[in-house]
């Protein structure tokens with residue numbers, strides 16, 4: 001079959017394959033990034049006007065765009081509703097941005113590690129990903145400067161607030177420094193923030209796009225982690241020079257985001273009950289985060305190091321003795337445990353062995369200890385085989 005040349009670069013998603021294998025109810029899954037099922041709010045559709053079944057505008061529902069712009073301004077992002085495009089999940093932002101910027105061989109700058117499905121989207125269009133190592137408070141600035149001096153990336157893709165997978169929240173100083181560097185070198189910023197609202201501890205996190213003076217930017221968010229991922233409602237806000245292109249790409253992709261999901265999102269965003277729901281969500285996840293921290297201390301202290309996440313959905317573990325964690329998947333599944341190997345979160349997976357991403361929102365606290373005990377056992381067995 002004669003497919004397009006980019007199909008050779010189309011990678012299957014390891015996450016989806018693992019999740020498919022982990023459907024059995026007895027499996028304890030630390031793999032996905034799903035909201036906890038009991039925390040999905042009950043939604044009411046009875047009041048939805050019939051007209052929502054009609055075709056809509058490619059930009060999205062006007063009231064929703066205005067609301068998102070107003071909330072972004074509260075975060076310090078200078079923008080109008082006319083710069084907001086409602087997308088089919090923030091994943092679509094990554095697809096549209098890839099189409100806008102990437103030809104085979106185009107350089108783009110990413111954190112190492114970074115969101116697996118962003119790598120997939122960028123690499124499908126032929127991007128060459130320049131990695132900047134992630135430290136506990138954000139990217140290594142010396143390496144960032146070096147990459148910018150030596151290359152001309154089409155954009156920098158950053159997840160500065162509770163990053164997936166590393167849970168890192170950039171410090172204020174690094175946010176400032178990154179903005180200054182992108183301005184200095186005139187590099188577009190794509191700032192992806194699905195986890196901003198899932199914050200368990202205090203600490204400010206003003207978006208980096210709000211600090212830019214001259215560089216172009218796209219800021220993207222979603223209701224997936226705080227409301228319902230099944231709605232498939234996200235948004236992007238773009239600097240005026242980029243917006244018209246993104247709108248046309250959206251038109252050619254799917255005409256517009258589903259109006260039914262947009263209507264439901266509008267019933268929640270900014271409302272009193274949404275704020276109450278967010279408060280409940282934070283309390284619920286904080287307890288699960290604490291339960292996982294305690295279980296990790298018990299079973300993983302001698303095996304790995306990690307930082308306690310202050311938000312988001314993940315722990316990111318670095319094994320004290322690195323090994324290819326992809327090889328652990330099969331034995332873990334045999335023990336009814338599944339996790340996300342760290343290698344696929346790097347553009348060159350084989351060069352970064354020894355990390356695991358563990359989701360803490362899904363497994364109930366009473367089963368969590370047993371799941372981590374089994375996973376630690378699998379790692380100990382693999383290390384023993386390597387040592388033999």
Ligand SMILES: Cc1ncc(COP(=O)(O)O)c(C=O)c1O
Nearest residue numbers: 033089090091115164222224234
């Ligand atoms: C960093 C990051 N960006 C984007 C997405 C996609 O989210 P959405 O459901 O809005 O498409 C996710 C989902 O896990 C994510 O972790």
